[in-house]
Amino acid sequence: MLELLAILSAAAAGGLRLALPLLLIGLLQGPQLWSAVPLLGQLSPYWVVGVLTGWAFLELFLRGHPWGYRLIILVQLCFSPFVGALLGMTVATATATPQWLVGTLSGLFALVVQLVQVGWFYRLGKLPRWLVVAQDILCILLILFALKAPTQGGLIALLLLWLVVRSAKDWRQQQQRTQKQLR
Numbered sequence: 001m002l003e004l005l006a007i008l009s010a011a012a013a014g015g016l017r018l019a020l021p022l023l024l025i026g027l028l029q030g031p032q033l034w035s036a037v038p039l040l041g042q043l044s045p046y047w048v049v050g051v052l053t054g055w056a057f058l059e060l061f062l063r064g065h066p067w068g069y070r071l072i073i074l075v076q077l078c079f080s081p082f083v084g085a086l087l088g089m090t091v092a093t094a095t096a097t098p099q100w101l102v103g104t105l106s107g108l109f110a111l112v113v114q115l116v117q118v119g120w121f122y123r124l125g126k127l128p129r130w131l132v133v134a135q136d137i138l139c140i141l142l143i144l145f146a147l148k149a150p151t152q153g154g155l156i157a158l159l160l161l162w163l164v165v166r167s168a169k170d171w172r173q174q175q176q177r178t179q180k181q182l183r
Contacts, residue, residue, distance in 0.1 A: 003095040005154020009146035010091040011106035012157040014084035015113025016139040018076055019055035021087055024143045026052070037090045038099075063132055073121055077114055084110020091146050109161070116164045119171060 013021040062068030088106025145153025
């Protein structure tokens with residue numbers, strides 16, 4: 001059960017940001033860096049650090065421009081299932097569940113979280129600065145909890161899933177009300 005909560009926590013972090021959780025996973029593993037991360041463990045650590053650091057800064061600094069924010073959202077939407085799957089498979093080391101199943105479920109969870117972020121972006125026009133900072137802090141906490149305290153991280157991920165479902169339900173109800181008014 002703890003493995004499942006850790007997987008959910010890591011996948012939720014992958015749904016919030018792309019580079020930051022992968023960068024944290026590598027740096028927290030010490031001298032091995034990304035040796036436990038599928039696919040990234042086969043690449044040069046210098047390249048991985050450079051690319052992930054560069055993208056983390058782009059995610060942070062391009063949010064001030066409308067075109068930059070849209071570019072970041074598009075890239076995050078495309079790559080969040082992949083990053084969520086990598087993070088889920090990295091955290092799930094001692095589970096007997098097949099890696100492909102862990103990767104698929106964690107990738108889908110990350111995609112759902114990212115889809116709701118896109119929905120909120122188009123609903124509000126631009127996310128407030130405090131919300132962006134809160135997302136970064138939540139992403140860092142989710143990775144730390146996935147590695148050190150999976151119960152707390154999993155509970156936060158489940159609360160995030162509840163917010164995702166609640167948002168989707170509210171949007172659907174509002175769309176139905178709008179359609180009734182148009183008729």
